[in-house]
Amino acid sequence: AQSVTQLGSHVSVSEGALVLLRCNYSSSVPPYLFWYVQYPNQGLQLLLKYTSAATLVKGINGFEAEFKKSETSFHLTKPSAHMRDAAEYFCAVIHSGSARQLTFGSGTQLTVLP
Amino acid sequence: KAGVTQTPRYLIKTRGQQVTLSCSPISGHRSVSWYQQTPGQGLQFLFEYFSETQRNKGNFPGRFSGRQFSNSRSEMNVSTLELGDSALYLCASRLGQGALETQYFGPGTRLLVL
Numbered sequence: 137a138q139s140v141t142q143l144g145s146h147v148s149v150s151e152g153a154l155v156l157l158r159c160n161y162s163s164s165v166p167p168y169l170f171w172y173v174q175y176p177n178q179g180l181q182l183l184l185k186y187t188s189a190a191t192l193v194k195g196i197n198g199f200e201a202e203f204k205k206s207e208t209s210f211h212l213t214k215p216s217a218h219m220r221d222a223a224e225y226f227c228a229v230i231h232s233g234s235a236r237q238l239t240f241g242s243g244t245q246l247t248v249l250p
Numbered sequence: 251k252a253g254v255t256q257t258p259r260y261l262i263k264t265r266g267q268q269v270t271l272s273c274s275p276i277s278g279h280r281s282v283s284w285y286q287q288t289p290g291q292g293l294q295f296l297f298e299y300f301s302e303t304q305r306n307k308g309n310f311p312g313r314f315s316g317r318q319f320s321n322s323r324s325e326m327n328v329s330t331l332e333l334g335d336s337a338l339y340l341c342a343s344r345l346g347q348g349a350l351e352t353q354y355f356g357p358g359t360r361l362l363v364l
Contacts, residue, residue, distance in 0.1 A: 168349050179254070179340055179355035187350050226293065230349045237283060237306050238353065240293035 138163040140210075140227045142241035150249045155199075155214040157244045159227030162208065168230040169210045170238065171201055175223045183225075186210060197221070222248045251276055254343050254356035262362045268329040271359045275322050275343030281305075282324040283353060284316060287338040296339075299324050300347055328361075336363045 143158040161167050166188055172180040184195025191203045201212045212225060227241040255274045263269050275282050284296040295308040299318035316326040322343075328335055338360050342353040 172355075177357070179357045180342075181355070182352050185350065185352070236347050236349050237295040237298055237308070238285075238293075239295070242292045 138167055138229045139239055140169070140229050140241040142225075142227050142244050144244055145242065146245045146247065148247040148249060149217045151219055152216050155212070155217045155221065155246065157212040157225050157227075157246065159201075159210045159212065159241060160208050161210060161227075161229055163229065166205075169201075169203065170228040170230070171195065171199070171210075171212050172226045172228060172240075173197075173223050174226065174243075180226065183212070217246075217248045219248050219250065222246055254341055254354050256339075256341050256356040256359050258359060259357065260360050260362075262364065263331050264364050265331055265333060267331050268327060269331060269361060270325055270327045271339055271341075271361075273324045273326075273341030273343075273356060275324070275341075276354055279343035279345050279354075280322050281344045281347050281351075282318055282322065283342045283344075284324070284326050285340040285342065286310075287340060287358070288334075288336070293340075296326065298347075305347065331363045333363050336361060 139162045141160045169186040171183040183199050184193045186203045194200045199214045224243050224245050226243050228238040257272045281300045283298040287293045298306040302318045313329045318324045338358045340358045341356045344351040344353045
């Protein structure tokens with residue numbers, strides 16, 4: 137079964153600092169991986185997705201993620217945090233085979249300090 | 251295009267009652283998935299409908315059911331509500347069932363069971 141693990145349920149950074157949110161996957165086959173963001177009282181918004189076309193994936197709002205097979209990781213980064221980045225971030229993997237539902241990690245709450 | 255809409259946005263019920271939640275997908279999208287989000291269990295897949303047929307089902311009891319209409323709108327029903335059913339219920343739509351097709355999420359329905 138495919139799954140993802142997010143290390144760190146809470147991450148705090150200063151405005152302007154690097155954002156690094158960690159995600160490791162467990163999959164017996166090359167996975168499709170996603171990062172979603174959830175702002176308070178809203179649904180989920182797709183930031184980026186890995187489709188095996190390129191290991192470095194650029195998303196919206198200045199975020200990017202790098203797929204590293206050797207480390208089974210898909211960490212999310214942003215060079216400079218903004219106050220508006222404060223939200224909860226979810227890493228997700230899509231099931232292979234006939235099932236096509238997303239399996240989410242437990243989420244990381246990002247706080248941006250002024 | 252209008253996004254995914256969910257009604258109602260907030261709901262309060264008592265134990266033993268039943269509830270019906272509604273989801274209208276993005277125009278042209280034929281797949282609708284439902285997820286339950288709780289602080290303890292995180293985001294969990296409930297079921298997916300495509301062309302009025304349930305295609306996948308998560309690990310939830312039979313009290314949770316759903317359906318999809320010919321216009322792709324979907325409803326989910328929870329019977330004999332329990333306190334543990336208090337959650338944010340998210341609906342997501344996508345064009346088809348491709349693994350890489352982006353799932354667009356609605357704002358959710360927040361259900362409180364007293």
